[in-house]
Amino acid sequence: NAGVTQTPKFRILKIGQSMTLQCTQDMNHNYMYWYRQDPGMGLKLIYYSVGAGITDKGEVPNGYNVSRSTTEDFPLRLELAAPSQTSVYFCASSDRLSTGELFFGEGSRLTVL
Amino acid sequence: AQSVTQLDSQVPVFEEAPVELRCNYSSSVSVYLFWYVQYPNQGLQLLLKYLSGSTLVESINGFEAEFNKSQTSFHLRKPSVHISDTAEYFCAVRIAGGTSYGKLTFGQGTILTVHP
Numbered sequence: 001n002a003g004v005t006q007t008p009k010f011r012i013l014k015i016g017q018s019m020t021l022q023c024t025q026d027m028n029h030n031y032m033y034w035y036r037q038d039p040g041m042g043l044k045l046i047y048y049s050v051g052a053g054i055t056d057k058g059e060v061p062n063g064y065n066v067s068r069s070t071t072e073d074f075p076l077r078l079e080l081a082a083p084s085q086t087s088v089y090f091c092a093s094s095d096r097l098s099t100g101e102l103f104f105g106e107g108s109r110l111t112v113l
Numbered sequence: 114a115q116s117v118t119q120l121d122s123q124v125p126v127f128e129e130a131p132v133e134l135r136c137n138y139s140s141s142v143s144v145y146l147f148w149y150v151q152y153p154n155q156g157l158q159l160l161l162k163y164l165s166g167s168t169l170v171e172s173i174n175g176f177e178a179e180f181n182k183s184q185t186s187f188h189l190r191k192p193s194v195h196i197s198d199t200a201e202y203f204c205a206v207r208i209a210g211g212t213s214y215g216k217l218t219f220g221q222g223t224i225l226t227v228h229p
Contacts, residue, residue: 004156031214031215033215033216035219040122040221040222041221042117042119042203042219042220042221042222043157043203043217043219044219045216045217045218048214048216050214058216090156090157092156092157094215101147101159101162102157102159102215102217104156104157104158105156106154106155106156107154107155107156
């Protein structure tokens with residue numbers, strides 16, 4: 001019953017450092033997403049993927065990169081971390097045959113100082 | 114493009130009182146509508162969804178929402194809340210059909226706090 005697993009759960013970065021948020025799902029879902037959640041702002045889509053090797057930008061992609069080499073994994077890379085990237089990041093997945101339900105991980109809380 | 118507006122950022126209520134969380138959306142095409150719930154320090158979970166058919170949809174834990182196309186609303190209601198309903202609730206929308214790749218647009222969230 002793992003579902004969507006994100007690591008790490010918490011991380012503190014210094015300005016200019018880089019890191020990768022890991023996301024893996026065991027439901028064989030084709031679609032995967034990265035959202036960021038900021039207080040009072042809801043969730044904003046960063047990047048999404050419709051299958052291995054296929055990714056596309058969402059609403060707020062600047063400062064991030066993704067890759068999708070396998071169906072299971074969808075890591076999010078932060079290059080040159082900035083304070084504006086302090087947020088809670090959620091990975092989600094969906095079956096392309098479904099009618100909308102996204103399955104979310106528990107989130108990764110990132111602080112950039 | 115679609116947009117979602119949740120009209121209340123915080124809603125405090127007493128236990129066993131009724132509650133309504135308001136959601137309005139904007140879209141030029143047909144949409145599916147969703148309510149997600151986020152309990153403290155957890156990810157989001159689907160509460161209920163409207164895809165087509167009956168405009169009144171219900172969840173297993175007593176919440177219901179009604180799709181009103183003329184008012185472009187999808188308000189969430191519960192006749193009697195419990196302490197355990199304390200959480201943040203998100204309204205979300207996506208384009209109907211398969212062309213949006215399941216991407217959801219979320220509202221800003223409403224924090225429901227149930228007091229004893």
